[in-house]
Amino acid sequence: MxxxxxxxxxxxxxxxxxxxxxxxxxxxxxxxxxxxxxxxxxxxxxxxxxxxxxxxxxxxxxxxxxxxxxxxxxxxxxxxxxxxxxxxxxxxxxxxxxxxxxxxxxxxxxxxxxxxxxxxxxxxxxxxxxxxxxxxxxxxxxxxxxxxxxxxxxxxxxxxxxxxxxxxxxxxxxxxxxxxxxxKVPAFRPPASADDIHHMAEMFAASCRPMLVAGAGAMHSKAARAIAEFAERYSIPVATSTGGHGCLPTDHPLHVGIVGNYSSPPANYLLDRADLVIFVGSEVSDQTTMDWTIPGLEVPKIQIDIDPAEAGRNYPAIYAVAADPRDTIEALQKAMADQQRYTSWADEVRSAVSQWQKAADELADSQAVPIGAQALCKAVGDALPDNAILVGDTGFSAIWSGNAIALRGAGQTYLRAAGSLGWAFPAALGAQCAAPERPVICFTGDGALYYHIAELETARRRNLPVVVVVNNNSAFGQALGNVRRLLGERDGNIDEMIRFGPTNFADVAQAFGVDAIRVERPGDLANAIGKAIAMRRPVLVDAVTDMESKVPEPWRRTR
Incomplete structure (x- = not known):
């Protein structure tokens, strides 16, 4: 009316x-x-x-x-x-x-x-x-x-x-x-055709080492459970883009990790070993594929995306399926009922990931001062509740949060900046508004926090119980290695290009009326982060970290 x-x-x-x-x-x-x-x-x-x-x-x-x-x-x-x-x-x-x-x-x-x-x-x-x-x-x-x-x-x-x-x-x-x-998203779930399902099943039957790569579109489609069930049914390893991280828990035996420029070392190597790659809700960008070198052009590929315009944009020979990712994976599982498991391939992947994880855990256990970023990430992962939302910034914050913070529960959610430094803190406040009952933890660097530090007042005024964990190394850590390489043996003042602070963000937060804990020793991290999450009000954890902490180097093709 x-x-x-x-x-x-x-x-x-x-x-x-x-x-x-x-x-x-x-x-x-x-x-x-x-x-x-x-x-x-x-x-x-x-x-x-x-x-x-x-x-x-x-x-x-x-x-x-x-x-x-x-x-x-x-x-x-x-x-x-x-x-x-x-x-x-x-x-x-x-x-x-x-x-x-x-x-x-x-x-x-x-x-x-x-x-x-x-x-x-x-x-x-x-x-x-x-x-x-x-x-x-x-x-x-x-x-x-x-x-x-x-x-x-x-x-x-x-x-x-x-x-x-x-x-x-x-x-x-x-x-x-x-x-x-x-x-809500998605408003519609267009189905894959019967011919597409049949052809994909044939491509799987012809492969020995298939691998799924889940992207942001898989998360929008709420396809995580369908992907996990499909992967477990046939022992198919699952990698992700940064936008798809969290599709599988990081301790899942089929979890490969993030691939591309922000990956851990074994992830790209294992993707390069695959003889069939299925991109699920991924735009197949340069970031995910190391500038379209992994997987190589010769490897058979499938791209399942809800947007027909995306299929084939970056790998022309890819088999494109314009359909909803979740429903397509469910239909494919039914069509592949007689397919054998890829057990030996899954074992190879699990062994490679486990070996790297063991070496990473040794770094995370370090008691060195200043705090290593690995130790900070381990403490965050250990403290995350089963229903937590982890919001990571871009740059090193994305690499650390995507590779070194454990997501052990299917009820946990990972959000990451697509490229705008400073995004994570305001986005975490919005996430908390959307899910007031869930713990929200923002993982950010000091360089990113400076962008929107005034929103501490918003968190206090609206009583949004976001826990902000600051990797406070008084520098743009991602720039450090690049600037040193450019400088070479030449004399120069690197500090003018990448250093700032030092700033005591705990003092700053308290000036805004926000509770804060400053941590300078690794042994104090667990108690500080656990206490902050339990308080259920806005809290900032200011972790004084080592600027020299090195992120994992992604594996690259040498041929």
Missing amino acids: HTTRTGAKYIADYFKQREVTHVFFMDAILRRALIEMEDVGITRVLAHSEAAAAYMADGYARVSGRPGICMAQSVGAANLAAGLQDAYLHRSPVLAITGRKPPGYRNRHAYQEIDHAPLYQPVTKFHADVEDPAELRLMLDQAFRAMTSGAPRPAHLDLTGLQGELVETADINDTLDIDPRYN
């Missing part, structure tokens, strides 16, 4: 119908709608920067499986767009809403006014101007369809009025009848 509402009331009611529980914003945008949202039970989370609001919405979307909402006024539109890069790269459904001055002000050097469309074009799947309030329903529907169907990605709506007020104050006569399928 059509009912007349103000635009502000319509936006609030529409979001409620879409099962939105939180919105993340920088003032001043849609103030009237934000007032209406309180009345329908939507929590408004004020951030300290537009990028942080976008990262919070991204973390919320990845954990909830529903679109996250972030908003900013016209002058903040460029900053908000920059914050969508990670969501776009990871295929996360985030709706960005901005205000824009009405047409009569455009192209006249109006105060704080630039064209927003070019800013959002590279980081969204759908963008639209809402100049006529009567278009609001149509554009909201299209944004949710775009975000949740096919490969999920962000959308952007530019509302007329600096703060969107010309849409808010208009009367809108429309229904709130929505299609609930677009409230």
Whole structure:
């Protein structure tokens, strides 16, 4: 039934119908709608920067499986767009809403006014101007369809009025009848054809050393259980991209680890040994394949992806299956009922991974001061509850969290920045909003924390019980080796390029009113991290670590 509402009331009611529980914003945008949202039970989370609001919405979307909402006024539109890069790269459904001055002000050097469309074009799947309030329903529907169907990605709506007020104050006569399928990801699960299933089963039958590589798309499809059952049924090893990490527990006998540039040494070697590689929900990027050298061009490959446009983009000879990853793996398992197990191959993989893990454990047991990053990661992994969400930043934080922090439970979740340094802390706050009952642990470096350290105030104000573990080595650790190699034997001041601090982040956190624990010795890590998680309020653990800690070197082809 059509009912007349103000635009502000319509936006609030529409979001409620879409099962939105939180919105993340920088003032001043849609103030009237934000007032209406309180009345329908939507929590408004004020951030300290537009990028942080976008990262919070991204973390919320990845954990909830529903679109996250972030908003900013016209002058903040460029900053908000920059914050969508990670969501776009990871295929996360985030709706960005901005205000824009009405047409009569455009192209006249109006105060704080630039064209927003070019800013959002590279980081969204759908963008639209809402100049006529009567278009609001149509554009909201299209944004949710775009975000949740096919490969999920962000959308952007530019509302007329600096703060969107010309849409808010208009009367809108429309229904709130929505299609609930677009409230979550995936909205649809397109099936693989019978011919595709049959052909994949034949490719398996012809192989001796198959390996699955699960990507972010597998996680969006909620395919982890199906992949585990399939792998266990036929003894097929499972590797992941960084976005697919956590698909199998790290102590699972078929777990290979992350492959590509951020891998542990045995993972790439074992992937190179495979004679059939099945990419499940992976974009098969340079990051996952060491610049498309592992697996080699000669190796048979399958790519299962919900987006038909992705299949064959990076390996032209790949066998492409445009279908939902979870349902495809389930159908393939049924079709391969008579397939023999790959037991000897699985044993070879398990032996190689175990040998590397044994050597890594010896480093993790070190009591050296400053603390080694390996020891810090071991303490985090040992402390993680069975239902924890671990949020890792990019760079060394991604390599450490992906290779050295144990994920031992199927109920644990791993989120990782797709490339924007500083993403993890705001994203962890968004993840906590999406899952208030679950422990959220953010693993970040000091270089990343500086980006959005002001969000400590947000954590305290909203009482979001995120535990922030800071690998505080007073440097950009990932840059250290590269700069030294470039410098060679030449004299130079490396410190000017990569060093900062030292900063006592425990003191900083306490100044924001956040509990904090500073740790300078490895033997104190377990107690500090365990205590922080048990407190169930915002806590920062400031671990003073060794800048010289070396991450695992990925194996590369030499031929």
